[in-house]
Amino acid sequence: MDILNALVAILNFVVIPAAAYGAQLALGALGVTLIYGILRFSNFAHGDTMAFGTAIVILLTWGLQSLGVSLGPLPTALLALPLGIALTALLALLTDRWVYRHYRQVRAAPIVVVMASVGVMFVMNGLTRLVIGVDEIQFADGARFVISVPQFKAMTGLTEGLALRTTQAITLAIAALSVWALFAFMNRTRAGKAMRAYADNEDLALLSGIDPDRVVRLTWIIATGLAVLAGTLYGLDKSFKAFNYFQILLPVFAAAIVGGLGSPLGAIAGGFLIAFSEVALTYPWKKIAEYLGFEPAGLLQMLGTEYKLAISFVILIVVLLVRPTGLFRGKAY
Amino acid sequence: MKKLMLATAAIALGAGGAFAEDVKIGLSLGFTGPLESMSPNMAKGAEMAIEEANASGKFLNGSKVTAARADNTCADAAAAVAAVERLVTAEKVNGIMGGMCSGETIASLERVGVPNGMVMISPSATSPALTDLEDGGFFFRTSPSDARQGEVMADIALERGAKSVAITHTNNDYGKGLAESFKSAFEAKGGTVTMLQAHDDGKADYSAEVAALAAAGGDALAVVGYVDQGGSGIMRGALDAGAFDTFILPDGMVAQGLVDRFGAELETSFGQNPSSEGEGRTKFNDLATAAGFDGTSAFAGESYDAAALILLAMQAAGSADPRVYKDKVMDVANAPGEKISAGEIGRALELIAAGTDIDYDGASAVELVEPGESAGTYREVDFKGGQMNVVGMR
Numbered sequence: 093m094d095i096l097n098a099l100v101a102i103l104n105f106v107v108i109p110a111a112a113y114g115a116q117l118a119l120g121a122l123g124v125t126l127i128y129g130i131l132r133f134s135n136f137a138h139g140d141t142m143a144f145g146t147a148i149v150i151l152l153t154w155g156l157q158s159l160g161v162s163l164g165p166l167p168t169a170l171l172a173l174p175l176g177i178a179l180t181a182l183l184a185l186l187t188d189r190w191v192y193r194h195y196r197q198v199r200a201a202p203i204v205v206v207m208a209s210v211g212v213m214f215v216m217n218g219l220t221r222l223v224i225g226v227d228e229i230q231f232a233d234g235a236r237f238v239i240s241v242p243q244f245k246a247m248t249g250l251t252e253g254l255a256l257r258t259t260q261a262i263t264l265a266i267a268a269l270s271v272w273a274l275f276a277f278m279n280r281t282r283a284g285k286a287m288r289a290y291a292d293n294e295d296l297a298l299l300s301g302i303d304p305d306r307v308v309r310l311t312w313i314i315a316t317g318l319a320v321l322a323g324t325l326y327g328l329d330k331s332f333k334a335f336n337y338f339q340i341l342l343p344v345f346a347a348a349i350v351g352g353l354g355s356p357l358g359a360i361a362g363g364f365l366i367a368f369s370e371v372a373l374t375y376p377w378k379k380i381a382e383y384l385g386f387e388p389a390g391l392l393q394m395l396g397t398e399y400k401l402a403i404s405f406v407i408l409i410v411v412l413l414v415r416p417t418g419l420f421r422g423k424a425y
Numbered sequence: 426m427k428k429l430m431l432a433t434a435a436i437a438l439g440a441g442g443a444f445a446e447d448v449k450i451g452l453s454l455g456f457t458g459p460l461e462s463m464s465p466n467m468a469k470g471a472e473m474a475i476e477e478a479n480a481s482g483k484f485l486n487g488s489k490v491t492a493a494r495a496d497n498t499c500a501d502a503a504a505a506v507a508a509v510e511r512l513v514t515a516e517k518v519n520g521i522m523g524g525m526c527s528g529e530t531i532a533s534l535e536r537v538g539v540p541n542g543m544v545m546i547s548p549s550a551t552s553p554a555l556t557d558l559e560d561g562g563f564f565f566r567t568s569p570s571d572a573r574q575g576e577v578m579a580d581i582a583l584e585r586g587a588k589s590v591a592i593t594h595t596n597n598d599y600g601k602g603l604a605e606s607f608k609s610a611f612e613a614k615g616g617t618v619t620m621l622q623a624h625d626d627g628k629a630d631y632s633a634e635v636a637a638l639a640a641a642g643g644d645a646l647a648v649v650g651y652v653d654q655g656g657s658g659i660m661r662g663a664l665d666a667g668a669f670d671t672f673i674l675p676d677g678m679v680a681q682g683l684v685d686r687f688g689a690e691l692e693t694s695f696g697q698n699p700s701s702e703g704e705g706r707t708k709f710n711d712l713a714t715a716a717g718f719d720g721t722s723a724f725a726g727e728s729y730d731a732a733a734l735i736l737l738a739m740q741a742a743g744s745a746d747p748r749v750y751k752d753k754v755m756d757v758a759n760a761p762g763e764k765i766s767a768g769e770i771g772r773a774l775e776l777i778a779a780g781t782d783i784d785y786d787g788a789s790a791v792e793l794v795e796p797g798e799s800a801g802t803y804r805e806v807d808f809k810g811g812q813m814n815v816v817g818m819r
Contacts, residue, residue, distance in 0.1 A: 104666055105639055109632030226457065228653065230686075241667025253667040330658065335627055367630075374633045376620075376640040391620065391641060397634045398596065398623050 098383035100244075100252040110371040111364070112260040112329055115267035118363025119322035120344035122274065122356055123315040129291045129354035130311045131192070133205040138319055139341030140216035141184065143334050145320030146327045147224040149176035150231045157233070165235035165258065167328055177320045184316040185309060187212055196308075220334050229332040232259055259329040270321060271360060274314070278356070283310055291354070343367075346404040350411050352418025361419060369407060370400045448490045448745045450475060450735060451512035453523025453533065453545075455499025459595075459626055459651040460525060462682045466713075466722035467548060468494055470788075471522045471732035473716050474770060478736045481771030483778060485740060497524050500597070500626065502532035509533040513541050519745040520735040521545045522728060527552030528598040534564050544747040544754070546734055548727035551676065551699070552602040556798065562751050567727040567734065567791055568699045569801025571599070574675060575606025577697055577803045577819050578647070579614050582673050585695055587645040589617040590673060591638045593659055594649035596623040603675055604649045619643045626654035631662045639668030645694075647673040652682045664690055672696075679806055680723050684813050691808035697819065698723050700789060700804040709767035709788035726767070726788030727799075733770055733787055734758055740777045758793040760784045 120142060127135045135141075152172035162168050191212055195205045237243075238261050241253030278284040283306075290297040290307045298304060323337060330336075347366045351358025376393035395403070411418060452471050454464040472492050478484040493516040497505035505524060512518045521543055524530035530550035538545045539561045547555075547566040556570050582590060590611065594604035600623070608618050620641035624634050638646060638659075646669040650656025656678050663669045664687070674683070674696030684691070700706070700723075709729060713720025720726065735750075737757040742750035757773075762782035765773040773783050785791055792800045805817045 101640075105632075105636035105668070109630075109636070109662075109666070113630045113632060226461075228657075237665075255666050257665055330630070330661075333627075339627055370630075371633045371636055375636045379640045379642070391637075393637060393640075396622065397637050398625070400633045401625075401628075 094383040094385070096248075097250055097252045098380045100248075100250055100254050101379055101383070104252065104254045106368075106371050106375055108254075108256060108260060110368045112257075112263045113371075114364035114367030115263050116322050116326045116329065116363075117340075117343055117347045117367055118360040119267055119270065119318050119325070120340065121347035121351065121359035121363050122271070123318040123322070124344060124348040125351070125353055125356060125359040126311060126315045126318070128348070129356075130287055131196075131205075131308065133202045133209065134345070134353075135315075136206065136209045136341070137187075137213040137216055138315075139337050139339075139344065140213050140220060141180065141316060141319045142323030142326070142340070143220045143337035144183065144216050144223070145176055145180035145316065146323035146332055146337070147220050147334070148179050149173060149320065149324045150224060150229060150327070150332060152176055153231050163234060166262065167232050167234045167259070169231055169324055169328055170262070173321070173324060176324070177317045180320050181313045181316040184312045188308065188312055217334070217338065220337075224332075224334070226334055229327075231332060232328045234258060257329070259325070263325045263329055266321065266325060270318065274318075274356065277314075287311060342401070343370075343404055346408050350407055350418060352420040355418065355420040358418050358420030365419075366404050366407065369403050373403055374400050446485065446488045446745060448485065448488050448739065449516060449518045450490060450492050450732060451509070451516060451518035451521040451523070452492055452494045452732075453497045453505070453509050453512060453521055453525070454494070455525045455529070456494065456496040458499040458501070459654040460499050460677070462653050463549075463680060463723050464525065466718050466720075466725040467525070467728040468492075469716065469718040470709075470713070470720070470725040470728035471548075473712065474729045474732040474736065477733075477768070477770040478774060481774055483740075483771060483774040484736060485743070485745065488745070490736065493518055495523075497526075497529050497533065499526040499529055502529050505529035505533045506536050509537045509543075509545075513537055513543055518543075519739070520747055520750075522731045522735065523547055525549050526597070526599055527555060527602065531555060531558065531598065534558070534560060538563055542748045544735065544738075544751050546731040546754070548731045549676075549724040550599075552598045553606060554598060554602060556796065560796070562797075563747065565731075565734070565754050565793065565797035567730045567789060567793075567799050568724065569799045569803075571603040572606045573801040574603060574697070574699070574803065575608075575610045577801075578603075578607045578673065578675055579610035579616065580819070581695060581697055581805055582611065582645065582647070583614055583616055587616070587643075587671065587673065589619055589643040590645050590647050591620045591622070591641045591643040591669075592618060592647040592649065593622045593624050593634060593638055595651055595655060595677070596625050599677065600649050604647075607647060607649070607675075617643075624650065624655045624659060626651060628655060628658070631655065631658045634659055635662035635666055635668055638663065639666060643669075645669065645671040645673050647675075648678055649675055651677045652680045652686075657683070657686055660687065670694075676723060679813070681719070681813070684808065684811070687808075689811040691811070695805065695807040697803040697805050699799070699801060700726065703790060705766045705786050705788050705790060712768050720788075729767065730785070730787040730789050730791050733773075734785060734791070736770065737765075737773055737777065737783065737785055740774050755793055755797065757783055757785050758791050 153169045238256040244254040347362035351362030374397045376391035495508040527550045551571045553572040594600035672694040676698035679698040710720035738750040738753040741753040762784035767788040
């Protein structure tokens with residue numbers, strides 16, 4: 093019984109929240125890594141693309157809600173997602189036409205393009221605030237919990253409770269689904285193979301007749317789709333606040349780099365690694381130890397939660413020192 | 426600088442010469458940032474006091490007072506210094522109602538207020554650190570120090586049966602100051618603190634903080650943070666994970682935004698914020714309702730009082746020069762003298778002009794103790810029935 097309690101406590105406070113957060117980071121990092129791998133620059137505007145996309149999804153959700161449309165126990169935002177992705181992708185394509193295409197044509201150094209993306213980031217930043225404002229917005233509707241703590245306790249009779257929010261379950265399901273779809277696309281379809289060829293060697297890809305504009309367009313659409321998904325899932329799970337999406341850029345980049353920039357598998361692993369180490373290393377293991385029959389004197393906490401951001405960076409530094417290309421051998425230009 | 430001195434001299438001359446002079450009061454509040462939901466009502470409170478003085482026509486021989494708002498962001502000390510600097514140099518204000526948050530107030534006071542000889546009366550900066558600051562007599566506050574709030578908070582928590590608590594505080598001067606004063610008071614009165622943890626505002630995810638607090642355990646969780654920021658994020662996480670269902674909430678959290686967010690989930694939670702009851706408070710609330718804003722909003726009354734004190738001190742000194750009227754602030758705020766309630770600024774101005782001493786009470790029963798801060802009455806609130814109820818005064 094005590095061992096069960098310990099397990100439930102770990103699940104409730106470490107595994108479930110970290111898995112949901114990790115999935116959100118992984119989706120964000122996938123977009124970053126795709127753009128790095130194929131377009132060859134670090135896109136600093138990614139966080140604000142997430143924010144802008146989520147803002148559009150929220151507006152569409154409100155529209156649907158006012159029409160009386162709902163998905164029952166699921167959040168209405170899921171219905172608004174496809175159109176939200178389409179609109180945001182349109183903006184990303186326009187940005188590419190107006191900004192990045194020029195730098196590609198003059199074959200500018202990657203750092204120049206990175207700086208251009210910082211500019212785009214500030215524009216997107218302002219655009220998001222113009223569209224939806226700076227306030228915190230809760231837009232999750234439908235059932236809040238798959239299992240709530242009181243239900244779980246009544247069901248099992250354990251002293252520890254377990255909560256699984258609908259948004260956490262949806263996040264994990266959608267993340268798994270979109271990662272599967274992405275890999276199927278990249279490995280099986282002609283277009284996906286063309287993208288990989290272009291990423292591996294641009295000149296060879298051009299010689300074999302791959303249309304570079306098409307590859308660039310596809311990359312933007314897929315990366316933006318992932319960004320809007322990540323942003324919406326994050327917003328549903330926590331809440332939407334334009335400023336927080338700027339902050340999330342940091343862990344997202346850490347995840348992409350730890351996994352190996354340019355490697356999709358690495359981005360996923362990196363996302364979960366960062367999320368789990370943030371939560372697990374700052375978790376006081378006292379209660380668990382007590383359930384297992386020990387009597388610890390202190391809290392058994394390795395690091396104060398103030399240092400959780402530092403954890404991502406320590407991992408980042410160690411990985412860069414020991415294995416500069418990241419865990420999954422990404423590429424460094 | 427030369428211009429500034431000229432301007433100050435001109436103002437001093439003008440006031441001394443009994444000319445009607447336009448006087449400007451700066452309002453330095455965080456219109457954006459972690460307390461942006463409180464700021465509008467605070468600004469309206471201060472502006473109401475200014476309008477009252479204007480309507481009476483008695484202020485400094487018929488001088489008109491205007492207000493100049495500045496956004497100090499609450500969180501960013503550099504932005505606050507720039508905002509207050511603009512008030513002093515570009516807007517040429519004669520006094521400042523603000524700042525709002527403790528860290529930003531300390532920075533703008535030390536770097537702009539004191540060097541420029543500008544009176545700043547804060548309605549809401551409550552850090553104990555401000556008590557001992559070298560302020561050259563230019564700083565006052567109509568809110569009490571958090572050293573006192575910590576005591577009150579500990580009393581309320583113990584009376585309501587919380588014997589052991591976990592504390593999470595926002596990582597700044599306000600959070601640290603109040604959390605530590607609460608911890609020492611709570612432990613001195615026999616309670617146990619299982620964990621004292623800092624959280625950063627505006628972070629992507631608070632599961633690590635919630636997990637740590639849950640593991641430390643306790644009867645209740647004290648959230649010394651901001652309602653528009655990490656404070657609510659941590660509460661959301663703690664409620665969802667079933668870690669805590671009773672929260673102890675100090676002034677940064679007790680706001681309508683909290684009830685809007687959590688509603689019925691706050692059934693067993695309680696808290697306190699500096700405020701007072703009685704005739705002045707009721708009058709102020711009525712006036713605020715008539716003026717079209719919510720007077721019960723946190724620190725709205727204190728803002729009204731801060732602005733009123735500046736105006737009354739100017740009247741008592743017969744000058745809008747901050748270097749002159751700063752010595753009159755304590756006089757008009759405290760006994761002896763005719764009691765002045767909210768809505769009576771016109772009468773007070775008349776009394777002062779006639780040479781009668783006044784004792785300004787205003788909306789929050791103002792009583793300033795050395796070195797220029799409120800002695801402190803708090804209202805105890807709970808959230809039964811999904812709304813905020815004031816259950817008593819301390």
